[in-house]
Amino acid sequence: AQRVTQPEKLLSVFKGAPVELKCNYSYSGSPELFWYVQYSRQRLQLLLRHISRESIKGFTADLNKGETSFHLKKPFAQEEDSAMYYCALFIKAAGNKLTFGGGTRVLVKP
Amino acid sequence: GAGVSQSPRYKVAKRGQDVALRCDPISGHVSPFWYQQALGQGPEFLTYFQNEAQLDKSGLPSDRFFAERPEGSVSTLKIQRTQQEDSAVYLCASSLPRDEQFFGPGTRLTVL
Numbered sequence: 001a002q003r004v005t006q007p008e009k010l011l012s013v014f015k016g017a018p019v020e021l022k023c024n025y026s027y028s029g030s031p032e033l034f035w036y037v038q039y040s041r042q043r044l045q046l047l048l049r050h051i052s053r054e055s056i057k058g059f060t061a062d063l064n065k066g067e068t069s070f071h072l073k074k075p076f077a078q079e080e081d082s083a084m085y086y087c088a089l090f091i092k093a094a095g096n097k098l099t100f101g102g103g104t105r106v107l108v109k110p
Numbered sequence: 111g112a113g114v115s116q117s118p119r120y121k122v123a124k125r126g127q128d129v130a131l132r133c134d135p136i137s138g139h140v141s142p143f144w145y146q147q148a149l150g151q152g153p154e155f156l157t158y159f160q161n162e163a164q165l166d167k168s169g170l171p172s173d174r175f176f177a178e179r180p181e182g183s184v185s186t187l188k189i190q191r192t193q194q195e196d197s198a199v200y201l202c203a204s205s206l207p208r209d210e211q212f213f214g215p216g217t218r219l220t221v222l
Binding site for chain 2: 004006043044045046049071086090093096097098099101102103
């Protein structure tokens with residue numbers, strides 16, 4: 001069965017410092033990977049998806065099939081980036097469901 | 111237009127009580143999804159519909175859980191004889207076929 005692992009429960013960085021959230025998945029085929037974000041008192045929302053290969057709010061993520069990873073990076077963290085971040089896996093052959101990791105809380109200190 | 115809505119936002123139930131959680135998908139979306147999110151964990155898939163058909167219910171944890179969507183719009187997740195381990199946030203999401211899933215605010219269920 002597919003699985004998503006986010007090894008860090010909490011990442012605390014200072015404003016302006018780089019931040020990297022790790023995500024590893026288990027699936028041997030061609031998955032679609034997403035990062036979702038949940039800001040305080042807001043609903044879960046899509047941040048970016050690997051097929052778009054775009055930068056959203058300064059965040060980028062590259063799918064590395066060899067390492068089965070989809071790490072999320074931002075070179076200069078801002079206080080408004082403080083939130084919960086979830087990596088998610090979507091496999092067409094397994095229906096339409098998303099498989100989420102356990103989440104990483106990012107705290108950006110001033 | 112409005113996003114996915116869920117009601118109630120909070121529900122406290124006594125152990126053994128039945129509960130019903132409601133989801134109103136985005137208008138025009140054919141697929142409501144249900145996820146369960148326990149404290150400190152990521153959301154876990156429960157079930158989803160495409161139109162009125164329940165295409166996957168592999169994530170439902172026991173036969174006390176079932177979902178319905180009788181009229182092709184509102185979806186309801188029902189939990190019978192609630193147990194303490196059912197305490198969680200229940201998220202509804204909706205999408206067009208094989209498209210981005212938009213999430214509702216969730217219903218926080220606490221079973222005493």
